[in-house]
Amino acid sequence: MxxxxxxxxxxxxxxxxxxxxSNGLSxxxxxxxxxxxxxxxxxxxxxxxxxxxxxxxxAMTAHFDLMKPARVDTxxxxxxxxxxxxxxxxxxxxxxxxxxxxxxxxxxxxYIYRILNRRSPPALEQGRVWxxxxxxxxxxxxxxxxxxxxxxxxxxxxSTQCQADNALRTLDQLDVMRxxxxxxIRASAKSFLHNQVRIMVGTLKLVGEQKWTPxxxxxxxxxxxRRAAGPTAPATGLYFVAADYPGDAGWxxxxxx
Amino acid sequence: MxxxxxxxxxxxxxxxxxxxxSNGLSxxxxxxxxxxxxxxxxxxxxxxxxxxxxxxxxAMTAHFDLMKPARVDTxxxxxxxxxxxxxxxxxxxxxxxxxxxxxxxxxxxxYIYRILNRRSPPALEQGRVWxxxxxxxxxxxxxxxxxxxxxxxxxxxxSTQCQADNALRTLDQLDVMRxxxxxxIRASAKSFLHNQVRIMVGTLKLVGEQKWTPxxxxxxxxxxxRRAAGPTAPATGLYFVAADYPGDAGWxxxxxx
Numbered sequence: 001m002x003x004x005x006x007x008x009x010x011x012x013x014x015x016x017x018x019x020x021x022s023n024g025l026s027x028x029x030x031x032x033x034x035x036x037x038x039x040x041x042x043x044x045x046x047x048x049x050x051x052x053x054x055x056x057x058x059a060m061t062a063h064f065d066l067m068k069p070a071r072v073d074t075x076x077x078x079x080x081x082x083x084x085x086x087x088x089x090x091x092x093x094x095x096x097x098x099x100x101x102x103x104x105x106x107x108x109x110x111y112i113y114r115i116l117n118r119r120s121p122p123a124l125e126q127g128r129v130w131x132x133x134x135x136x137x138x139x140x141x142x143x144x145x146x147x148x149x150x151x152x153x154x155x156x157x158x159s160t161q162c163q164a165d166n167a168l169r170t171l172d173q174l175d176v177m178r179x180x181x182x183x184x185i186r187a188s189a190k191s192f193l194h195n196q197v198r199i200m201v202g203t204l205k206l207v208g209e210q211k212w213t214p215x216x217x218x219x220x221x222x223x224x225x226r227r228a229a230g231p232t233a234p235a236t237g238l239y240f241v242a243a244d245y246p247g248d249a250g251w252x253x254x255x256x257x
Numbered sequence: 258m259x260x261x262x263x264x265x266x267x268x269x270x271x272x273x274x275x276x277x278x279s280n281g282l283s284x285x286x287x288x289x290x291x292x293x294x295x296x297x298x299x300x301x302x303x304x305x306x307x308x309x310x311x312x313x314x315x316a317m318t319a320h321f322d323l324m325k326p327a328r329v330d331t332x333x334x335x336x337x338x339x340x341x342x343x344x345x346x347x348x349x350x351x352x353x354x355x356x357x358x359x360x361x362x363x364x365x366x367x368y369i370y371r372i373l374n375r376r377s378p379p380a381l382e383q384g385r386v387w388x389x390x391x392x393x394x395x396x397x398x399x400x401x402x403x404x405x406x407x408x409x410x411x412x413x414x415x416s417t418q419c420q421a422d423n424a425l426r427t428l429d430q431l432d433v434m435r436x437x438x439x440x441x442i443r444a445s446a447k448s449f450l451h452n453q454v455r456i457m458v459g460t461l462k463l464v465g466e467q468k469w470t471p472x473x474x475x476x477x478x479x480x481x482x483r484r485a486a487g488p489t490a491p492a493t494g495l496y497f498v499a500a501d502y503p504g505d506a507g508w509x510x511x512x513x514x
Contacts, residue, residue, distance in 0.1 A: 009380040056381060073376075080377055089380040119330075120337055123266040123346040124313060128381075 002069035005096045006031075006076075007059040007242070008047075010088035012235060013127045018051040018060065027057065027088050032064075034082035038075075041067055048102045048243035049109055052195070054235030056128070059091060059242040063102040069095075100245070108172065110241040111187045113201045113233065118181035129182070130201075130237035136208030138178035144207040144214040145174040145185070148200055148221065155224035157200055158193035159232070167193055167224075174200065183208075195232050203230030259326035262353045263288075263333075264316040264499070265304075267345040269492060270384045275308040275317065284314065284345050289321075291339035295332075298324055305359045305500035306366055309452070311492030313385070316348060316499040320359040326352075357502070365429065367498040368444045370458045370490065375438035386439070387458075387494035393465030395435035401464040401471040402431040402442070405457055405478065412481035414457055415450035416489070424450055424481075431457065440465075452489050460487030 008031060016024035020032075028045050035043050043064040051057060070078075076093040080086060099105075116122050116129040117136045148157075148171055155167040173188040185204065187197050203220065206212040212230070220228040265288060273281035277289075285302050292300050300321040308314060327335075329350040336347045356362075373379050373386040374393045405414075405428055412424040430445035442461065444454050460477065463469040469487070477485040 009377075011381050011383075058381070076377060084378075086378040086380050086383070089377045091375065091377045118348065120266070120333060120346045120348045121341075121343040123343050124268050124315070124385075126268075126343070 001065050001067055001098075003063055003065050003096050003098055003100060004072070004075055005061060005063050005094045005100060005102065006079075006090050007061055007092040008057055008088060009059065009091050010057045012051065012054045012056040012238075014087040015053065017053045017055070018047050018049070018057075024053075027051075027060070028062075030083060030088050031062070031079065031090070034079045035064065037082040038078040039066060039068065039070070046102045048106045049192070049240055051238075051240050052235050054127075055238045055240065057088075057240045060240050061102045061106070061243045061245070063096065063100060102243070105245050106190075106243040107246060108188055108190055108244040109192060110243070111192070111197045112239045112241055113185040113187070113197060114237045114239070115183040115185070115201075115205070116181060117178075117183050127236050130234050132205060132209075134209050136183060136205065137210065138176050138183050138208065140210070140214065141183070141185075141204045141208040142176040144204055144212070144217045145176050145200075147214055147217045149174050152221055153224055154193055154196060154221075156220050156226055156229040157196050157203070158226065159195035159199075160226050162194035164193055169193060169196070176204065198233045198235065198238060199226075199229050199231075201233040201237070205233065206230045258322050258324055258355075260320055260322050260353050260355055260357060261329070261332055262318060262320050262351045262357060262359065263336075263347050264318055264349040265314055265345060266316065266348050267314045269308065269311045269313040269495075271344040272310065274310045274312070275304050275306070275314075281310075284308075284317075285319075287340060287345050288319070288336065288347070291336045292321065294339040295335040296323060296325065296327070303359045305363045306449070306497055308495075308497050309492050311384075312495045312497065314345075314497045317497050318359045318363070318500045318502070320353065320357060359500070362502050363447075363500040364503060365445055365447055365501040366449060367500070368449070368454045369496045369498055370442040370444070370454060371494045371496070372440040372442070372458075372462070373438060374435075374440050384493050387491050389462060389466075391466050393440060393462065394467065395433050395440050395465065397467070397471065398440070398442075398461045398465040399433040401461055401469070401474045402433050402457075404471055404474045406431050409478055410481055411450055411453060411478075413477050413483055413486040414453050414460070415483065416452035416456075417483050419451035421450055426450060426453075433461065455490045455492065455495060456483075456486050456488075458490035458494070462490065463487045 018027045020028045048061040072093040079090045114129040151170040175186045275284045277285045305318040333350040371386045373388045408427040432443045
């Protein structure tokens, strides 16, 4: 038996999310089916994170075991062949030991959130960004983001459906950068709560449009009540970028062949 | 009568190209129709360039005249309203004098061409890049690109359908940059011949995969024969970025509200 680590790119528009569900095609099911078509084995694909419907993936790490080992290039090309037309693609494959677990071994997870901040709607990036037509002050959003970094009880910033035992998390990075009409928010942490990034972005947007102050964000955080924070930003702007594992070069190094 | 300069963003996948044609919807027709729906006037939209089917636009400049002037914000928002769902969007509108002509006043035109150079197919950028699965040496492509810059007879690098009187053109810039799996080629000139950028890219690709040397590109240029150059790269990777006019801040400054 051989364990494989794969990095998966997908367009969230075409899936009900990462995890297998009865109401439509998930990324997990699409990849598991492609693996079955390639080698006839029914596998369970374990992902580094679960993403909601509409959320995109650049290099989502996952793992699975094959009874009959094959070369990594063969595994990658065969899965991609059976995934055509590729709304999901395996961009990297590596052999790993049985101690590697895409979910439990991950040391850090990275997301980006893209806002298109201009009056006119997106013609090229439809479904790939959150279009916010009112002017946003990225400097103020950055100030408010600093309030959220560090170790906090993020009760106000998780979905009421979130199943985690508690909301205590350490947010390592929450950066807001503007480049022309595009605002990119980068978030990194060992783990995130359900909808945490989207609720943080929805809240920062209120600061950007001057409806809230950075202090209001601090008050919302301390309230430990979902109703105290801003709305959940749409899934279309969110990208699971990558996860880091022991020995990886780390953040920003998206693994692709 | 008031002349308006607009910058237009469009997804080339949805159009037969920029110019009005009988075989399908062009960007020109889509925008002209939206203007008619907004103000009841039949206008002719003059673009900075003509793009083929599949070629994208980031900020294609165009102009038209309105008998009954309206505020620039109104013009932009009204056209975009009538273009919904926006596969094309007006990202900027300005009032200009009758001496401004989107085609004839342009001092420089800028294109980028995007190659996704990795083994696995694009899941997120389908129809937005040229997927080249064999390894390309961007350094060698850059060397070969230097051969093409400057003033030359580009007869080998234009479509046999090209209607320009002669092929003498000055190519100001042809840069090749790699960032991870993506290779971006930037081309700037006062004007380009039909398919010139795509034939140059198709030729540079031969150099990148070691089938050609930079010297072979020089030989192809001197041959002044379309058959001497490489194949025409697919339209999907090509973007008309912007055109520069007297007084503009220039290249890279994509105008968007």
